[in-house]
Amino acid sequence: MAPGGPPSSAPALELRGLEKTYRGGRAALLGVDLQVAPGELVGLLGPNGAGKTTLTKIACGLVHPTGGTVLVDGHPVGTAAARRATGYLAELFRFPDWLTADEVLALHQRLAGSSGGSEERRGRLRDVGLADSGDLRVGAMSKGMQQRLGIAQALLGAPRIVLLDEPTSALDPVGRAIVRELLTALRDRGVGVLLSSHLLGEVERVCDRVAIVVDGRVVADDRPSVLTRAAGVELETDRGVRIVEGAGRDDAPALVAAAVADGERVYGVRVRRSTLEDVYREAVGGATDGGVQRR
């Protein structure tokens, strides 16, 4: 799975001041700045209509921005060099149902100019847990298998950036675990990944950085550990369970000592942090279907 060609020092993906207004005046993106470094896994979160899919499609050249710049591995988006450096899985995609999994990959190998041959195809199928399904027709595959085949397709030709739009939406827990391992392997090999998803737990578990998009703007962009914060200390004693708001890890010993001094028997103490879901809900507010603005 090693990327072909010499490693590039350029960001795998760089979006600067990205704007998109669709015909009819619907503004989808209002000046987005985002960068994905080589080997970095960035999660893209946001409510429906926030602009995640538009952003992903612009990054792979399917949608034209109305403002800003997009560079893929240092190349302007839409150029052959940028397309060569891109692997993409759309949220809604289909492969011809009369092709086998191996034939789908062979087709995309030819289009990607990959010389990996059958060894690369077998490797990609193995990566997504479809090692024994090469001869299976797409039409005979479950939705989850097709999604995994889509991921395998996106990894052909040694891309520098992989754009995945809801790649695990149809996967069962085992399938999701396979994809998590795959994403980790991609990071280890220096491939940048932009993962758009509604599955906050998945994103929190695998992503190095998380960007939250609301109404066409990035409202939060940082490491999950930075985005989440201390949310008190939970103390379990013989008098019950209580949460000391505002307290952090450093306060825990003193809280335990105070409880013991007060004659309480302490059974447990837990430092609480807000989850990514808490951060997300706070960032999004009440928005569940954002991004629709008339100009």
Next chain:
Amino acid sequence: MRDVLVIARLGLREAVRRRVLPVVVALSVAFLVLYWLGVGVVEKDAVPRGGAFGDAVADQVEPAIDAATAGVLLGLASFATLFLGATLAIFLTAGAIRGDAERGLLQPLLVRPPGRLRVLAGRWLTATAIAVPYALVLHLGATAIMRWRGGFVADQVLWSAIELSLAVGLVALLSLAASVLLSQVAGGIGSFMCVGAGLVGSLLGQIGDAIDNRTLERAGDVVALVLPFQALYEDVLYRLTAGTREPLLELGPFGGADPAGAGTLAWAAVWALLLAGLASWRLARQDL
């Protein structure tokens, strides 16, 4: 070019897997068999055996369909070939861009290095690789039947077959361009209506010629100019009987014969380039 061939090969394989080719071959054979039967019946009924000399000399006269009847039958064959070829071309291209994009089939291909224009070219190549040889073979088959079964040797068979095939190729391009702009159903219907409009325009032009009405004649000329596949088709009808005498199909039920000349071929080439350019320009700017 290699990428264009990869896309074209994908389309051809789909046509085989979806049994488009076997169906087309079976129906074409059925058409040619019916045509063979029809020409045989006409040849027996319409040719006066011995004519004015009576049946006594009938055995010494080579049976043949007269030129006027042959012209109508060849017109029928040419019309059927254009219609079937156009149908095939339209069905192969109507959903090639917007239709496939709406189904999510196109996007995985477009993000690959070859890009949009080569995918477009590959789709056109698929349609022409099937529809153009189909029109060529069907036309040659029909004229051969007319020769061996009807005893009438059509004029300029090869050139007319080439022109008819070119006309089908232009219809494929028109339908593909429509598929960039319109949904599958709208593009398909629009392309069929263009083919129909071409035929109607041709008939109006010939009616105008017959009754000496300049407005109708001009309408026919404009239609042939806007839809050059129709001009090529009219030239096909002209060429098939050109060597016999004045065109026999000037006001036939299958469109009027009208000599085109080199200018029409040149205009058809320019028209194709303009249409391809327009489709490419539009596709390059489309959000998918």
